[in-house]
Amino acid sequence: MASSLIGSRVERKEDKKFLTGKGRYTADINLANQTYAYFVRSPHARATISKVDISKASNAPGVVKILTGDDLAKDKIGGLIAGWKIVSQDGTDMKCPPHPPLANKAVNFVGDHVAIVIAETLDQAKDAAEKVRVNYKVLKAVVNTGDALNSKAIYDGIDKNLSFDFLLGDKGKTDEAFSKADKIVKLDLVNNRLIPNAMEPRAAIGDYNSSSEELTLYTASQNPHLSRLILSAFNAVHPEHKFRIVAPDVGGGFGSKINAYAEDAVVAWASKKIERPVKWVAERSESFLSDNHGRDHVTHVELALKNDGKITAIRVDTIANLGAYALVLGTVTPTYLYAPLLVGPYDIPTACCNVKAVYTNTAPTDAYRGAGRPEATYVVERIVTEAAKEIGMDQAEFRKKNFINKFPHQQCLVHNIDSGDYHAHLDKALELSDYKNFENRRSQSSAKGKLRGIGFSTYLEACGVAPSAVVMSIGAGVGLWESAEVRFNATGNISVFTGTHSHGQSHDTTFAQIVGDRLGVPIENIDIVHGDTDKGPFGMGTYGSRSLAVGGTAIVKACDKIIEKGRKVAAKMLEAKPEDVDFKDGEFIVKNSNKKKTIGEVAFACYLPGTFGDIKSPLPEGVEPGLMETSFFDPSNFSFPAGSHICEVEVDQDTGETKVVKYTVVDDFGTVINPLIVEGQVHGGVAQGIGQALYENAHYDESGQLITASYMDYTMPRADNFPEIKLGFTSTPATSNPLGAKGCGEAGTIAAPAAVMNAVIDAIDTDISMPATSEKVCNALQKNKKNKEAA
Amino acid sequence: MQKVSLEINGKKVSREIEDHTLLSTLLRDILSLTGTHIGCDTSQCGACVVHVDGKSVKSCTLFAADIHGSKVTTIEGLANNGKMHPMQEAFKKLHGLQCGFCTPGMVMSAVDLLKNNKKPSDQEIRDWLEGNICRCTGYQNIVAAVKEAASKM
Numbered sequence: 005m006a007s008s009l010i011g012s013r014v015e016r017k018e019d020k021k022f023l024t025g026k027g028r029y030t031a032d033i034n035l036a037n038q039t040y041a042y043f044v045r046s047p048h049a050r051a052t053i054s055k056v057d058i059s060k061a062s063n064a065p066g067v068v069k070i071l072t073g074d075d076l077a078k079d080k081i082g083g084l085i086a087g088w089k090i091v092s093q094d095g096t097d098m099k100c101p102p103h104p105p106l107a108n109k110a111v112n113f114v115g116d117h118v119a120i121v122i123a124e125t126l127d128q129a130k131d132a133a134e135k136v137r138v139n140y141k142v143l144k145a146v147v148n149t150g151d152a153l154n155s156k157a158i159y160d161g162i163d164k165n166l167s168f169d170f171l172l173g174d175k176g177k178t179d180e181a182f183s184k185a186d187k188i189v190k191l192d193l194v195n196n197r198l199i200p201n202a203m204e205p206r207a208a209i210g211d212y213n214s215s216s217e218e219l220t221l222y223t224a225s226q227n228p229h230l231s232r233l234i235l236s237a238f239n240a241v242h243p244e245h246k247f248r249i250v251a252p253d254v255g256g257g258f259g260s261k262i263n264a265y266a267e268d269a270v271v272a273w274a275s276k277k278i279e280r281p282v283k284w285v286a287e288r289s290e291s292f293l294s295d296n297h298g299r300d301h302v303t304h305v306e307l308a309l310k311n312d313g314k315i316t317a318i319r320v321d322t323i324a325n326l327g328a329y330a331l332v333l334g335t336v337t338p339t340y341l342y343a344p345l346l347v348g349p350y351d352i353p354t355a356c357c358n359v360k361a362v363y364t365n366t367a368p369t370d371a372y373r374g375a376g377r378p379e380a381t382y383v384v385e386r387i388v389t390e391a392a393k394e395i396g397m398d399q400a401e402f403r404k405k406n407f408i409n410k411f412p413h414q415q416c417l418v419h420n421i422d423s424g425d426y427h428a429h430l431d432k433a434l435e436l437s438d439y440k441n442f443e444n445r446r447s448q449s450s451a452k453g454k455l456r457g458i459g460f461s462t463y464l465e466a467c468g469v470a471p472s473a474v475v476m477s478i479g480a481g482v483g484l485w486e487s488a489e490v491r492f493n494a495t496g497n498i499s500v501f502t503g504t505h506s507h508g509q510s511h512d513t514t515f516a517q518i519v520g521d522r523l524g525v526p527i528e529n530i531d532i533v534h535g536d537t538d539k540g541p542f543g544m545g546t547y548g549s550r551s552l553a554v555g556g557t558a559i560v561k562a563c564d565k566i567i568e569k570g571r572k573v574a575a576k577m578l579e580a581k582p583e584d585v586d587f588k589d590g591e592f593i594v595k596n597s598n599k600k601k602t603i604g605e606v607a608f609a610c611y612l613p614g615t616f617g618d619i620k621s622p623l624p625e626g627v628e629p630g631l632m633e634t635s636f637f638d639p640s641n642f643s644f645p646a647g648s649h650i651c652e653v654e655v656d657q658d659t660g661e662t663k664v665v666k667y668t669v670v671d672d673f674g675t676v677i678n679p680l681i682v683e684g685q686v687h688g689g690v691a692q693g694i695g696q697a698l699y700e701n702a703h704y705d706e707s708g709q710l711i712t713a714s715y716m717d718y719t720m721p722r723a724d725n726f727p728e729i730k731l732g733f734t735s736t737p738a739t740s741n742p743l744g745a746k747g748c749g750e751a752g753t754i755a756a757p758a759a760v761m762n763a764v765i766d767a768i769d770t771d772i773s774m775p776a777t778s779e780k781v782c783n784a785l786q787k788n789k790k791n792k793e794a795a
Numbered sequence: 796m797q798k799v800s801l802e803i804n805g806k807k808v809s810r811e812i813e814d815h816t817l818l819s820t821l822l823r824d825i826l827s828l829t830g831t832h833i834g835c836d837t838s839q840c841g842a843c844v845v846h847v848d849g850k851s852v853k854s855c856t857l858f859a860a861d862i863h864g865s866k867v868t869t870i871e872g873l874a875n876n877g878k879m880h881p882m883q884e885a886f887k888k889l890h891g892l893q894c895g896f897c898t899p900g901m902v903m904s905a906v907d908l909l910k911n912n913k914k915p916s917d918q919e920i921r922d923w924l925e926g927n928i929c930r931c932t933g934y935q936n937i938v939a940a941v942k943e944a945a946s947k948m
Binding site (some may be wrong): 023031752 | 823827829835839840842870886888895897920924925932933938
């Protein structure tokens with residue numbers, strides 16, 4: 005009975021509250037005596053500030069307090085931090101500008117925080133904010149990624165706007181391989197800047213209790229413990245032991261709710277100052293301006309080949325735009341999460357990647373669903389497609405010729421891939437997509453006057469961030485483990501505390517399935533608790549498809565400790581030796597007998613160790629009462645999901661309108677706990693990837709104004725933009741965790757952009773950058789036509 | 796200020812409100828019906844969809860005073876005596892929601908579709924839901940859930 009939970013399409017435990025309007029997001033929380041905050045933000049991309057005059061605004065109706073960067077400095081509130089130090093190839097540390105939560109003498113992007121206005125009502129706060137007078141001296145902004153290195157420095161001491169110059173791989177060996185290549189294929193690529201757009205705008209409520217001196221921050225966060233650590237250790241907002249962060253229901257994250265933002269620090273600090281709750285909820289336009297953005301790379305890639313189609317080397321030069329400041333994962337995203345994946349699922353003998361990370365006067369970038377891996381996959385799958393075309397080989401055949409075939413496989417850059425079968429998922433995708441009849445479909449489209457194209461993307465990603473041993477070996481300061489506490493209550497039900505956080509990922513269900521399977525307790529009797537630093541141990545949170553592979557494993561390990569303790573107690577109760585007691589489906593059974601105790605009975609005995617028949621106490625000597633166990637799991641390696649996406653598009657030759665008409669995905673996520681949930685993760689990921697390829701783009705004009713700052717201007721994918729996506733699975737379990745799970749949250753977003761763009765380029769027979777909007781495609785077709793006429 | 800009287804989820808409600816109070820503000824901030832969500836400031840996202848006199852509307856686009864005397868149903872009022880509406884059941888069965896933030900508006904919008912079109916095709920469902928943005932699901936299971944609900948109603 006119990007073992008059937010793994011791999012079962014269990015309906016979600018968390019759904020009912022969301023479906024009946026009883027979800028509780030931060031904006032839904034209202035506290036007694038609360039005030040409302042509104043932020044004064046910079047309207048300029050780059051300016052110095054000579055004065056912030058709050059005198060008129062302070063006297064406006066309802067105003068409680070206005071605080072500026074000067075107040076922050078006086079209280080010694082620290083700056084926002086970059087979480088990972090990157091070392092340049094010349095051995096110097098990366099350079100980071102100061103990043104105060106409220107501007108101190110300078111603003112560096114449109115939306116940068118200048119002051120907080122706190123009033124009795126939100127309307128009053130907004131009205132007063134208009135009366136804050138800021139004397140700006142506007143300076144020329146640096147906006148474009150590709151121009152940043154040649155532009156005048158934004159910050160003193162950061163020459164060429166260069167934060168770091170990172171190198172991974174063997175440059176000498178790679179250059180040599182290129183010198184011996186039969187063929188070299190080259191591409192210049194832009195990975196367009198995106199805005200994550202979780203549907204719940206960010207929100208934060210600071211609530212200081214002057215009696216207990218406890219500060220509570222309710223915030224839409226993917227990682228409340230990590231935010232508390234940052235806000236207490238680096239921002240000095242409040243001591244950690246008196247600081248509680250609650251991330252209640254959170255409406256999507258996609259990386260944009262990892263950072264402890266300026267607003268988090270400021271409302272928490274402001275609440276201490278006024279000794280009243282301070283509530284801030286972002287308007288969508290504020291989200292567009294000040295949530296971290298994603299991607300934004302300019303890349304040159306070269307691939308060295310033998311005449312038979314064997315890849316011998318890859319060489320990549322990337323300029324990555326950090327935006328105005330370096331954020332928590334802002335520097336690790338275009339380096340450790342990006343560069344090691346630039347050999348894809350292919351057996352490439354040598355590789356070299358240089359990343360120059362630059363500052364510009366744009367919103368800071370950080371992890372966005374996939375974080376570095378979509379950028380890497382886009383580079384690899386675009387150049388591989390181009391190479392197959394130039395060599396004149398079939399796309400599938402070319403990939404198969406270069407796939408890694410034996411596992412474990414030590415890649416030339418960093419990763420040791422423990423398991424996989426890349427031929428299996430590609431073969432299955434070819435079959436599901438009816439690849440062999442593609443040319444017929446192309447002809448049918450052609451008969452309707454449409455151009456049809458097909459694109460492949462065979463991705464490999466690294467999930468389960470981040471095994472300390474691996475990331476430290478390549479220079480990262482810390483790894484990221486995960487915690488779990490499994491707590492039996494005396495009556496036999498279970499509370500499970502996880503350091504991960506669910507904001508759509510369905511942890512309440514998946515983790516309950518794992519515990520139910522392990523301990524033989526019905527999932528109705530298992531409660532998964534997360535999102536509150538006052539409950540459960542420190543945990544790193546949810547991002548990088550880590551919750552199951554790392555957090556789920558911590559839960560398994562805590563369950564195993566429960567079983568081991570339970571075995572000793574059951575043995576005493578059953579008057580047997582512990583080694584003679586088996587545990588199966590929730591029961592401790594003495595071998596070769598019908599003597600048994602349920603785990604519920606054992607839990608009760610652990611908490612209330614009274615008299616059981618002849619037994620005075622069920623607790624063996626040295627065994628403490630209670631039944632709760634904690635585990636901290638630091639994996640030995642990343643996990644490596646892989647898969648094949650095959651996309652077909654149709655292009656209207658007159659309007660340039662491009663539609664995805666057929667989309668097939670076959671993923672290898674190792675062990676799947678709940679296929680219903682995993683399919684949902686793939687659908688959503690693919691939709692975001694198609695969004696990047698065809699619709700979405702964060703566009704700044706040359707003065708640094710964000711032109712796409714609303715849903716009227718930034719094209720969010722809608723229901724009518726997609727066909728039904730066809731899914732299939734293969735499975736080679738991960739060996740780095742006992743579940744065999746590899747992670748599934750980001751795969752869709754990682755693979756899809758390349759598959760779609762390869763299809764678009766196949767259809768229109770000309771290179772084009774993302775997003776392939778109707779306008780761009782139409783112009784490309786016109787240009788193509790003119791070129792052909794001229795020729 | 797003016798007095799507005801409405802029937803909300805079957806209960807009569809009267810409040811003195813400012814003239815510019817939006818229906819979404821009345822529901823969330825004055826009546827604590829926080830199941831109706833605000834996901835944008837341009838009436839694009841659809842997280843705030845409720846029914847006014849049986850028709851789906853974006854509650855952030857209406858002044859509460861303008862619908863004086865109307866019947867309003869929000870996501871909190873869709874279940875009947877604790878039994879979820881077939882649309883809610885279908886979303887649960889087919890995993891039509893992840894983070895849950897767009898869900899109330901999505902469900903209310905879909906319920907209205909089935910009032911107008913009892914057996915919609917995939918394309919008709921996708922076209923109808925064009926005004927509701929979901930960032931999590933890729934819409935596929937939402938479309939499947941609406942079809943499932945249609946088969947049960």
